[in-house]
Amino acid sequence: MRLSQYFLPTLKENPAEAQVVSHRLMLRAGMISQTAAGSYSWLPMGKRVLSKIEQIIREEQNRVGVHEITMPTLQPDELWQESGRSDAYGKEMLRIKDRHERTLVYAPTAEEVVTDIGRRFMKSYRDLPVGLYQIQWKFRDEIRPRFGVIRGREFLMKDAYTFDVDFESAEKTYYRMFSAYQKTFARMGVAALAVQAETGPIGGTLSHEFHVLAQTGESTLFYDPKIDELKQADTLDLKALTELYAASDELHDPAKCPLKEEELRTTKGIEMGHIFYLGMKYSEAMGLQLQGADGKMFHPHMGCFGIGVTRMVAAVIEANHDEKGMIWPWPVAPFHVGILNMRVKDEATSQICEALEEKLGAMGLQTLYDDRDERAGVKFADMDLIGVPYQILVGPKNAANQQVELKNRRTGEVELLSVDEAVNALKSQQEHFARQVFQG
Amino acid sequence: MRLSQYFLPTLKENPAEAQVVSHRLMLRAGMISQTAAGSYSWLPMGKRVLSKIEQIIREEQNRVGVHEITMPTLQPDELWQESGRSDAYGKEMLRIKDRHERTLVYAPTAEEVVTDIGRRFMKSYRDLPVGLYQIQWKFRDEIRPRFGVIRGREFLMKDAYTFDVDFESAEKTYYRMFSAYQKTFARMGVAALAVQAETGPIGGTLSHEFHVLAQTGESTLFYDPKIDELKQADTLDLKALTELYAASDELHDPAKCPLKEEELRTTKGIEMGHIFYLGMKYSEAMGLQLQGADGKMFHPHMGCFGIGVTRMVAAVIEANHDEKGMIWPWPVAPFHVGILNMRVKDEATSQICEALEEKLGAMGLQTLYDDRDERAGVKFADMDLIGVPYQILVGPKNAANQQVELKNRRTGEVELLSVDEAVNALKSQQEHFARQVFQG
Numbered sequence: 001m002r003l004s005q006y007f008l009p010t011l012k013e014n015p016a017e018a019q020v021v022s023h024r025l026m027l028r029a030g031m032i033s034q035t036a037a038g039s040y041s042w043l044p045m046g047k048r049v050l051s052k053i054e055q056i057i058r059e060e061q062n063r064v065g066v067h068e069i070t071m072p073t074l075q076p077d078e079l080w081q082e083s084g085r086s087d088a089y090g091k092e093m094l095r096i097k098d099r100h101e102r103t104l105v106y107a108p109t110a111e112e113v114v115t116d117i118g119r120r121f122m123k124s125y126r127d128l129p130v131g132l133y134q135i136q137w138k139f140r141d142e143i144r145p146r147f148g149v150i151r152g153r154e155f156l157m158k159d160a161y162t163f164d165v166d167f168e169s170a171e172k173t174y175y176r177m178f179s180a181y182q183k184t185f186a187r188m189g190v191a192a193l194a195v196q197a198e199t200g201p202i203g204g205t206l207s208h209e210f211h212v213l214a215q216t217g218e219s220t221l222f223y224d225p226k227i228d229e230l231k232q233a234d235t236l237d238l239k240a241l242t243e244l245y246a247a248s249d250e251l252h253d254p255a256k257c258p259l260k261e262e263e264l265r266t267t268k269g270i271e272m273g274h275i276f277y278l279g280m281k282y283s284e285a286m287g288l289q290l291q292g293a294d295g296k297m298f299h300p301h302m303g304c305f306g307i308g309v310t311r312m313v314a315a316v317i318e319a320n321h322d323e324k325g326m327i328w329p330w331p332v333a334p335f336h337v338g339i340l341n342m343r344v345k346d347e348a349t350s351q352i353c354e355a356l357e358e359k360l361g362a363m364g365l366q367t368l369y370d371d372r373d374e375r376a377g378v379k380f381a382d383m384d385l386i387g388v389p390y391q392i393l394v395g396p397k398n399a400a401n402q403q404v405e406l407k408n409r410r411t412g413e414v415e416l417l418s419v420d421e422a423v424n425a426l427k428s429q430q431e432h433f434a435r436q437v438f439q440g
Numbered sequence: 441m442r443l444s445q446y447f448l449p450t451l452k453e454n455p456a457e458a459q460v461v462s463h464r465l466m467l468r469a470g471m472i473s474q475t476a477a478g479s480y481s482w483l484p485m486g487k488r489v490l491s492k493i494e495q496i497i498r499e500e501q502n503r504v505g506v507h508e509i510t511m512p513t514l515q516p517d518e519l520w521q522e523s524g525r526s527d528a529y530g531k532e533m534l535r536i537k538d539r540h541e542r543t544l545v546y547a548p549t550a551e552e553v554v555t556d557i558g559r560r561f562m563k564s565y566r567d568l569p570v571g572l573y574q575i576q577w578k579f580r581d582e583i584r585p586r587f588g589v590i591r592g593r594e595f596l597m598k599d600a601y602t603f604d605v606d607f608e609s610a611e612k613t614y615y616r617m618f619s620a621y622q623k624t625f626a627r628m629g630v631a632a633l634a635v636q637a638e639t640g641p642i643g644g645t646l647s648h649e650f651h652v653l654a655q656t657g658e659s660t661l662f663y664d665p666k667i668d669e670l671k672q673a674d675t676l677d678l679k680a681l682t683e684l685y686a687a688s689d690e691l692h693d694p695a696k697c698p699l700k701e702e703e704l705r706t707t708k709g710i711e712m713g714h715i716f717y718l719g720m721k722y723s724e725a726m727g728l729q730l731q732g733a734d735g736k737m738f739h740p741h742m743g744c745f746g747i748g749v750t751r752m753v754a755a756v757i758e759a760n761h762d763e764k765g766m767i768w769p770w771p772v773a774p775f776h777v778g779i780l781n782m783r784v785k786d787e788a789t790s791q792i793c794e795a796l797e798e799k800l801g802a803m804g805l806q807t808l809y810d811d812r813d814e815r816a817g818v819k820f821a822d823m824d825l826i827g828v829p830y831q832i833l834v835g836p837k838n839a840a841n842q843q844v845e846l847k848n849r850r851t852g853e854v855e856l857l858s859v860d861e862a863v864n865a866l867k868s869q870q871e872h873f874a875r876q877v878f879q880g
Contacts, residue, residue, distance in 0.1 A: 007507050007570050009561035033560060035553055036516045036544065043557070044507035044572070051508075067447050067484035068491075072594045073513060073577055074546070076476045091539045096546075098593075099531045099581045104476065106514070106536075113475055117483070120473060121449035130447050132484070137513055137577065141539045154512045 001335065003370045007044050010382055021216055022314035023148030025326050029385050031313075038145025038153030045386070046313065048334040050156070053188065053312050054135055056331065057158050059437075060184040064176050066131030066160050071113045073137055077103035079112035083285045092140045106139040111282050111304060114161040118300070119288040125165050127290065128300060129173055133160030135309060149310045150218075150270065156309040163283075163300040165292070170301035174206060174277050175238050177305045181210050181273055182236070184307070187437065189329025190319050193221055193269060195246040206277035209248060210307075211269025214318035218270060220249040222257070225265045270315045271308075278302040326387030327410050330433050335368040336360075337426060338388040340379050342395035344371055349399040352419060356392060356404075359423055365430060384409065390429070392422055441775065443810045447484050450822055461656055462754035463588030465766050469825050471753075478585025478593035485826070486753065488774040490596070493628065493752050494575055496771065497598050499877075500624040504616050506571030506600050511553045513577055517543035519552035523725045532580045546579040551722050551744060554601040558740070559728040565605050567730065568740060569613055573600030575749060589750045590658075590710065596749040603723075603740040605732070610741035614646060614717050615678050617745045621650050621713055622676070624747070627877065629769025630759050633661055633709060635686040646717035649688060650747075651709025654758035658710060660689040662697070665705045710755045711748075718742040766827030767850050770873050775808040776800075777866060778828040780820070782835035784813050789839040792859060796832060796844075799863055805870060824849065830869070832862055 009030040018024035026032045031046030042050055058068065074096065080086035086093075086105070094106040107113070114132055122130070135158045145153050160177065164170035178194065185192035190212045197209040211221055223246035230241050245259055248269070254261060283289070283299035292298045320327045330336060337360055341353045350371075357369050368388055370379050383391050393405040398416065406422045407414045417425065449470040457474075458464035466472045471486030482490055498508065514536065520526035526533075526545070534546040547553070554572055562570070575598045585593050600617065604610035618634065625632035630652045637649040651661055663686035670681050685699055688709070694701060723729070723739035732738045760767045770776060777800055781793045790811075797809050808828055810819050823831050833845040838856070846862045847854045857865065 005505060007561075007572060030561070033557055035512050035556070036514065037540075037542075039512040039514060041512065041553060041557055042510040044509055047508050047510055050510070065445065068487050069484055070482040070487055070490070072475050072479040072481065074476065074479060074579065074594055094536060094538065096534060096536045098534065099583065100477075102477075113481060116475070117473055117481055121447075121470070132447060139514065143539065154514055 001366070001368050003368060004372050006368070008386075009043070010385060018148065020147045020150065020314075020318070021321055022150065022317035025317055025321060025385070026148055026314065029326065029387075032149065036153075038142055038151070040149055040152060040154075040310075042310075045334045049313050049316075049328070049332055050310065052332045052334075053316075054156070054158075054309055056187050057184055057307055057309065058135065060180045060187070061133050061158070061160060064131075064180045066133045066162065066177075068134065069117075069132045070134050070136055071107070071110050073107055073139070074104040075107045075110070075113050077105050079116055079286075080105060083112050083115075083282060085112070092142065094139050094141050107136075108138050108140045109157075109304075109306070110134070110136075110159055111161065111278070111302075112286065115282045115286045115288050115302070118163055118283070119286060122163065122288070122290050122300070124291045125293050125298070129162065129164045129169055131160055131162040131173065131177075133158060133305070148314060150314045152310065155311060158307040158309055160305040162303040162305070164303075165298070165300065167279075167301055170277055170279075170303055171206070174275065174303050175242075177275055177303065178208065178238055178242070179236070181275065181305075181307070185210065185212065185272070188312070188316060188332050190316055192272070193223060193227070193246060193267065194242070195221055195223070195248050196242075196251065197248075197274060198251060208242070208275050209271050210273035210275075211248065212272045212312075212315040212319055213267055213269050214315065215268055216318045217268035219268065220252075221267050221269050222247055222249075222252045222264045223267075224259055225263070228265070270311075270318060272312055272315050273305075273307040275305045276303060278304055321387070324381075325385035328387045328389055330389050330429060331436075333389050334366075334386070335388045336365045336390065336430070337367045338383045338386070338391040339367055339369040340383060340391060340393045341369070341371050342376055342379070342393060344373050346396040346399065349394050349396050352399050352402070352404065353394050356394070356419065356423070360426065363423075363427060363430065365426060390426060441806070441808050443808060444812050446808070448826075449483070450825060458588060460587045460590065460754075460758070461761055462590065462757035465757055465761060465825070466588055466754065469766065469827075472589065476593075478582055478591070480589055480592060480594075480750075482750075485774045489753050489756075489768070489772055490750065492772045492774075493756075494596070494598075494749055496627050497624055497747055497749065498575065500620045500627070501573050501598070501600060504571075504620045506573045506602065506617075508574065509557075509572045510574050510576055511547070511550050513547055513579070514544040515547045515550070515553055517545050519556055519726075520545060523552050523555075523722060525552070532582065534579050534581050547576075548578050548580045549597075549744075549746070550574070550576075550599055551601065551718070551742075552726065555722045555726045555728050555742070558603060558723070559726060562603065562728070562730050562740070564731045565733050565738070569602065569604045569609055571600055571602040571613065571617075573598060573745070588754060590754045592750065595751060598747040598749055600743075600745040602743040602745070604743075605738070605740065607719075607741055610717055610743055611646070614715065614743050617715055617743065618648065618678060618682070619676070621715065621745075621747070625650065625652065625712070628752070628756060628772050630756055632712070633663060633667070633686060633707065634682070635661055635663070635688050636682075636691065637688075637714060638691060648682070648715050649711050650713035650715075651688065652712045652752075652755040652759055653707055653709050654755065655708055656758045657708035659708065660692075661707050661709045662687055662689075662692045662704045663707075664699055665703070668705070710751075710758060712752055712755050713745075713747040715745045716743060718744055761827070764821070765825035768827045768829055770829050770869060771876075773829050774806075774826070775828045776805045776830065776870070777807045778823045778826070778831040779807055779809040780823060780831060780833045781809070781811050782816055782819070782833060784811060786836040786839065789834050789836050792839050792842070792844065793834050796834070796859065796863070800866065803863075803867060803870065805866060830866060
């Protein structure tokens with residue numbers, strides 16, 4: 001992408017309305033623009049990151065065998081009456097009358113619709129286990145939306161729903177999804193911690209929250225240091241892991257905690273995912289029953305598994321930034337490499353930039369080429385703000401020697417390299433991350 | 441994908457509520473399930489097709505240099521007041537009061553929001569031309585939703601908006617998008633015809649509708665046979681093409697048509713896309729102005745360019761089916777190849793099926809492996825209904841000779857081939873379509 005042809009409206013000033021660093025940086029880097037209270041338009045660079053995060057989530061969901069579907073954003077209120085949740089959700093759920101005076105709700109979650117799909121099409125225990133997920137826009141009418149896309153009203157969420165014949169099978173499904181979540185966060189280049197959670201109005205008995213660790217996180221997390229030890233192991237023993245103490249400040253109770261305060265480790269996090277074993281709450285309430293192996297009808301055991309997709313963009317920034325701007329982990333970076341043309345009117349300089357653009361593009365890397373006729377200071381500041389992981393600086397002096405500077409945005413390290421050396425260094429990065437995807 | 445592990449709830453009976461063939465087949469093949477009047481859940485196979493269509497549209501939009509964004513589904517009514525369209529849309533536009541009694545509308549289109557983005561961030565003629573598009577859910581509260589996803593209430597649409605300095609530049613943009621549309625439909629394996637269109641409540645002066653040709657189409661199209669001649673040419677002269685007469689029954693007026701009735705060609709179509717040159721209607725109404733090269737402020741000339749994405753799935757089916765079911769064009773097929781195991785308990789048969797599944801998968805082909813313990817008749821009927829373009833039939837007799845039958849779903853042709861020959865035949869198909877993408 002050439003910056004002169006892109007739509008990347010960066011701001012020089014810090015927007016006054018932004019209280020948290022991710023909100024500030026997303027506005028400054030032209031990733032989002034507020035369209036209504038708590039509701040954002042995703043501008044081209046924001047949309048690129050959002051799509052990459054979506055795709056990682058999708059790949060890891062597909063890998064554990066749940067199938068992608070899409071349910072409507074507007075759902076009939078009748079289904080919510082059946083489950084008994086229409087009133088429970090209160091004013092956070094947006095209610096709408098259509099032209100025929102039927103009540104629709106803008107879905108904050110989709111247990112009712114997916115259970116309705118189940119009772120239409122699932123007949124026998126042989127149809128199970130089955131899991132369905134969607135990545136779809138949701139709405140929660142927060143009384144006070146804040147922190148940009150962290151607590152917005154219209155947001156993108158991945159929600160998966162699973163159906164099993166009994167608790168034993170549902171528990172296996174639960175832990176399979178648990179490990180998919182760990183892999184999903186790891187692939188995005190962020191550290192995450194699962195803590196025991198309350199099930200709340202969604203119901204059920206087994207539940208975890210996944211927090212992305214960030215100094216600026218809203219939640220304080222308390223956990224058994226053995227968790228860090230277990231995570232070092234080659235193969236992770238999930239059951240052992242989840243038996244160890246880990247709780248957010250909402251649930252942490254020193255009186256009930258098996259460890260003394262000084263034995264606990266504490267950290268800060270942002271809640272990014274929530275998983276629940278739901279039991280038969282919805283299958284019973286909505287009359288979803290299947291024929292068992294013994295010929296008798298039974299209600300399937302369900303689970304539900306959410307990740308905040310739009311919120312994830314902000315969490316990655318909260319965990320990866322410095323005073324100059326964002327520092328994208330490679331797998332979710334809007335572009336892998338920035339090319340900075342330090343003198344657009346110098347032919348040799350421009351030739352090297354264009355050759356790099358073509359070569360890196362042919363390798364499958366995404367480049368952002370700053371071909372604007374701007375001062376060096378503006379180019380440096382913009383590229384640091386955007387946080388592309390690697391920058392190639394091409395100036396007339398080095399260009400004359402077929403050399404360029406390769407800068408690592410995270411470490412700030414700059415190396416003077418030949419054009420080929422720079423390309424090879426980026427190729428190693430690319431291969432490193434491609435291996436990670438397959439090894440999990 | 442193994443059918444035993446998939447969620448593909450096919451129906452044997454024709455659903456009574458479906459009046460058109462695409463609706464009937466989508467329900468029978470378990471692609472969609474109605475969740476509310478005019479509102480569908482997309483089940484796994486439907487979602488696969490939808491995603492492929494989305495991706496082709498996205499690639500062709502990116503190729504002409506418009507940038508993907510996402511705007512919220514719910515928009516502030518204030519913006520629609522500014523453009524004067526809040527009342528014009530009437531009851532088709534869903535209005536919602538949030539908890540603070542502010543009115544939101546569920547967007548049927550997004551000229552207002554994108555113009556608002558423009559006036560926040562576009563400063564100078566140097567920022568133009570720029571084009572932004574999204575693929576986002578829309579809602580139109582049709583009084584009588586019908587024909588399944590052809591005239592639903594909640595639907596997925598690609599909508600692009602462009603900004604140019606003057607009419608000349610806007611006209612170039614218009615024709616660049618016009619040709620992107622032709623390529624988009626061609627890549628999906630359907631024939632399309634552009635007809636002159638009225639601009640309607642959206643405004644502007646230059647407008648075309650794109651219809652996918654199908655015997656079962658709602659619209660009758662009248663056009664100059666020279667259009668078919670022009671399309672045969674190596675390079676298409678778009679200006680010449682659009683000067684020739686082509687109109688749908690809504691606009692066709694024999695009295696004003698330059699051709700006699702017997703000179704016209706007629707065909708049937710389904711409206712899939714609509715493109716408009718909008719002029720300065722929105723930039724004026726909403727005060728979007730930029731500084732020109734001469735230092736004076738000017739209102740950009742806008743264009744808008746829509747494609748019905750969910751409707752496209754139905755249109756492809758209307759144009760590609762027979763009495764047994766759907767016949768997917770390769771580029772949008774949910775799976776490229778079906779593997780039918782005719783005796784799952786025979787080891788040699790199953791081994792060949794699994795080897796094929798692995799080999800074709802490694803080539804990047806998507807397979808649907810019918811590994812169910814079902815009668816041959818059920819397997820034939822389901823695979824024909826689903827309409828996967830190629831089927832490989834593996835039975836115990838042929839398996840003993842390392843042979844399989846390769847069936848072309850469209851022609852019905854069946855060839856007895858060695859396993860390797862079958863794989864090579866599919867490889868040629870794959871290469872043929874890969875070339876098409878790049879040649880345009």
